[in-house]
Amino acid sequence: MTQEELKKSFRDEFNEDNKNTTISNMLNNKYSISYTIDVKPDPNDPNQTEEMAEKIAKQLASKYNLFNNQIATIPEKKDDDKKINYNNIENYFNKYLDHKINIEKRSISSKKSYISSFYYLKFFSNNETIYNFAFFKQFQKNLMIIPSNMSKFKKFEKLKIDEIEKIYKIENFETLSNKTINNHLVNISNFFDDLVYNEIIETNHVKKVKKLEEEESEKIAYSKDDLIKIFNSDIEQELKQFCKVALYTGARIGEIANIKKDDIDFKENIIKINGTKTKNANRIMPISPHILNILKDRIKINKGQFLFFQDNNVDRIGKILNRRLNKIIIEDVKSFHSFRKNFSQEILKTNAEEHTRKYLMGHSLNKDITHKIYNQNQMNMNKLFECINSIIFNEIEKNYNNNILDLPNLSF
Secondary structure, three states: OOHHHHHHHHHHHHOOOOOOOOHHHHHHHHHOOOOOOOOOOOOOOHHHHHHHHHHHHHHHHHHOOOOOOOOOOOOOOOHHHHOOOOOOHHHHHHHHHHHHHHHOOOOHHHHHHHHHHHHHHHHOOOOOOOOOHHHHHHHHHHHOOOEOOHHHOHHHOOOOHHHHHHHHHHHOOOEOOHHHHHHHHHHHHHHHHHHHHOOOOOOOHHHHOOOOOOOOOOOOOOOHHHHHHHHOOOOOHHHHHHHHHHHHHOOOHHHHHOOEHHHEEOOOOEEEEOOOOOHHHOEEEEOOOOOHHHHHHHHHHOOOOEOOOOOOOHHHHHHHHHHHHHHHOOOOOOOOOHHHHHHHHHHHHOOOOHHHHHHHHOOOOOOOHHHHHHHOOOOOHHHHHHHHHOOOOHHHHOOOOOOOOOOOOOOO
């Protein structure tokens, strides 16, 4: 397609009777291009339409190196993108939801979460929607400027995103958090993964959308009374073991979920921790004597390659863990991450040097010049063992039962 042909197609589109067709939607639906513009031409003003078509054609021509009527390299829509559309996507979603609830036995709260995510997907869809990468990239942007409780207000139901954005600039209402937006995209991505698995479509375009950076709320450590309540509670034994490993390693939830049986060396008495934040977080942890039996039991009990659970779905594990913990300790500033805070406080009480403490916490050592020069980034294992072996949470060791071989395994 040449630049002149491109301009003509825009001009024809603007002159159609459908006054609700925005330039952004037209570019997305026809050319799979994510292009946002705040205005649309007045259909009664031919000059304005011509100017707008000329402007967009030039901008896209420049973006795709389209000069002197060379052929544009604008991606065409694939037939695969068209298999799912506004009219049939709800039927596919209902089948997916039915499988999740009745076969996988997901909770009522999970069901509400899936439905909420699909509500937004439908809200920003129409008969012309193609569920490609351009759509989902724009979908993420749309979620960033809508009210956090939009579904409760009827005034938003028939508004378009540019109209909602104007209201936002005036009312400055509370919007969805980045974490909530990421969760919605995860739910939708899981749905589209199911469509790929069932050979309805070939590609899950949601996975290409970059995750938004989440602001982590500052968590505080659990008190001694908190720890006693948690480890004397009736939460599933596997979750309790997971928490105790966190308490004696300071490892993040994703790091523990990713521990494989092969990462544990009982001969050397060490665990290989694969960092989830950066490669610098990869580390070798001495095994605390207070979790040794747990690790041995987990290897005997758990099926598959991982130490905990049947898979390492971190999002699902995190939700279940924090849901259980929040029922025991009802404080917003405390969560699973608090175990890491407890560990951090305990290693501060030891005689360990700063770079040893930083290493055990999975923090970067790049700025530790002394350590870099004299140790060539090789940690002194004796110092690591000395630090770990000096840590003990007496409040839970008195009553905690390490022998759990006769207890059922938690599966999800």
